[in-house]
Amino acid sequence: MLSVTGLQAAYGASQVLHDVELQVKDGEVVTLLGRNGMGKTTTVRSIMGLVSPRAGRVSFSGQEVQGRPPERIARLGIGLVPEGRQVFPSLTVRENLVATAANRLHRPDPWVLETVYELFPRLKERAGQSAGTLSGGEQQMLAVGRALMTNPRLLILDEATEGLAPVIRTEIWHCIAHLKQAGQSILLIDKNLAVLKRLADRHYIIEKGRTVWSGNAADLERDAARVHGYVGL
Template sequence: MTKLLDVKGLHTYYGESHILHGVNFDIQPGQAVSLMGRNGMGKTTTLKSILGLVPPRSGHVLFQGEEITGLPTWQRMRKDIAYVPEGRGMFHNLTVKEHLEMAARANQKGEQHWTCERVLETFPRLQERLTNLGTQLSGGEQQMLAIGRALVTNPELLILDEATEGLAPLIRKEIWDVIRTIKSSGISTLIVDKNIQVLKELCDQHIVLVKGQVVFSAGSSQLMESLDEVESYLGV
């Protein structure tokens, strides 16, 4: 089976600062993969390297077997990759409805399983806020909108950076429930988050970064066997 995403030997810099040191991992179709590490260990840089927002100086990114390392970000996203950034990325002049309608499209196969209507059914709060600007929403509602905006692009891979950061417990639970629904629908996910207790149950594979290097890469059963080691990397 062709790997959905294959990351090979990424070395990424900010100026002369060497951030990623040969990062390797892959995602199979339908898998949920966690990317964990303390702050400043290279998680967001890894995501931005995959997306072309911070191009690596060396290494390769393949999506569905195709080399995309040299492509601009917009072309990568058109290959059915969606990104929910840390900070949510609301447009200050667009309403909730406009955020969804602006992003909505079929995937490369011509399929449109996630419509604006389905997103609003999944997040009833957004239905109540359709005419509000995205920046007028609460933090939890903004995260729902950011996820919904990504889903209406009908991606094969959904990348979530700190999906539950700073949210109230009940909202976090709601977001995790939606991510489970996304996984069950067949969309692959790459999730950056700190909640190891949820991630160990939700995700199929786990990657841990320390100073820009992969120090742990295994499935959930191995994660449980090495939980003390992994928690030491995370500072839990």
């Protein structure tokens, strides 16, 4: 589904990505791990067209997408939950959810308001409330719900549980587990390795803008010392 090979990217004269490689297959949950500042978010931004790659290939559903405008990439079926949530603060919860809603891939069981509310009952309780007045955890639920309302083939979560209270973090993990069971393909950035080992199918580690390790949960256990050295967890 998603294939990234030899990806390089920069901000002006500062090169951030030197050689990133990763793949997400249909129905997989794949993690992108690494310490802060190693290039994880830049990788996501490059996939989404928010940063123009200097070199390498980004292929999604058999189409090369590097260099395309972000809106065209998103319309191919990628839903993004960005770092920092980035909800529309002046819009209500309901307005945030319907603002970019679509079913371009004609899913027979699309995500709609009712199904998002079933996943996150708290959003239904606050449907008429301005998003800017929500707690951080509620905003993260809203960001996930908004991405699901685009009915993506691939859902990308950048820092899925960063800075959230433990009870909200647990709720987000339950949500991701539910999505995995339903067959949703997910690329996930987070630091909670204990949960990720149980939840994800495969893992990639980025160090200084390069993919330096990849493997499944068994590989992660076997290479625990090496992984710890890369991610500091």
